[in-house]
Amino acid sequence: MIWFSSFRQRPQGQTSKESRDQFDGCPFTIRQLNRTTYLIRENDRFGEKPHIYVKKHTETLPGGQTASVLIVNDTGCGTSAPDNTSKSREWNISTFIDHHLNATGDTLYLIILSHCHYDHILGLSPILRPAKALGEPQSSHVLIASSSHARSFLEPRANLREHSLCNSMGLHCPSYNTTIWTPHNQRLTISHPRLGLQMHLPVTTLHTPGHTPDGLSWYDEEERALYVGDSFYEAPAPILFPNEGNLSDWWRSVNTLISFVNENNKEKGVSRVTLSAGHVTVGVDAMDCLMDVREFVKRVLRDEVRFTKQPAKRGERFGFWSEEGGRFSLGAPLKVMEEGRAGIPGEEWRKSV
Ligand SMILES: [Zn+2]
Secondary structure, three states, rough: OHHHHHHOOOOOOOOOOOHHHHOOOOEEEEEOOOOOOOEEEEOOOOOOOOOOEEEEEEEEEOOOOOEEEEEEEEOOOOOOEEEEEEEEEEOOOHHHHHHOOOOOOOOOOEEEEEEEOHHHOOOOOHHHHHHHHHOOOOOOOEEEEEEEEHHHOOOOHHHHHOOOHHHHOOOOOOOOOOOEEEOOOOOEEEEEEOOOOEEEEEEEEEEOOOOOOOOEEEOOOOEEEEEEEOOOOOOOOEOOOOOOOHHHHHHHHHHHHHHHHHHOOOOOOOOOOOOOOOOOOOOHHHHHHHHHHHHHHHHHHOOOEEEEEEEEEEOOEEEEOOOOOOOOEEEEEEEHHHHHHHHHOOOOOOOOO
């Protein structure tokens, strides 16, 4: 969630002439970020422009056979548009990924959800649709991983509807089963449904609550790339906290990421860790960005940043903090900021006298 759901009430209807024109063509773009990973950006009707990262991981098995998995970080807003050039006849996140990265159509999907906001999960619907059309709840070739930190934030379904913001925005919340509840700071292992064997992925998942309790970051050790979802990103998108946000948790998560990146940056003869987020920010120096965002929030807590009152959102008084030409800006319910100021140790953000 970046802008739309906090600063407007409802999406414009998708049938208006403007949005029809906007979607006259493929609503996705793709570019390669490193040897194994691609960034897909979605041109959606909400203006969220979410990032979807896809890493194609292939392992050679003892028998010489190879096994591949598409590691898909978030699924976007579920935008679809007619495709006059291909047999699938519709562009959606599923047909788009298959078109570019899944030529055989049978590669396993592992979806890592950075958190449950609608602009990260609505794309599950087209991905799960083929199995549902066959009467199955979920294809065995689609694994879905979420943070195990706060399962009650995601279950039962009524909680997911509320916390995904689907309820407040009048959207249909996709129905899916989480197949992997990922622990903190552990390598991810999956069992391949067709080959019946374990794949030890070069992926470490990290619990990073704050933006939401289910915030999940992950580290690709092969590419030395860290993905932080909506924990933070750079301007022009403001870092946003919904009513369920927690600034003290966020602060601890940023400190966790700083320690994690610091350890990995000690490795000699390799490049420094890069960081990519759920919106805007792609492939920046991780340590530099983490230190900068922590300094920015320190200044917010010290009231050194320009503050603007915003209209109430979901019943909560809301504010916006920004600096002229600054790398970051912030939008949050005032309550979240007050609780953060009380919860984060003063010596960590107050100026020493
Ligand atoms: Zn979000």
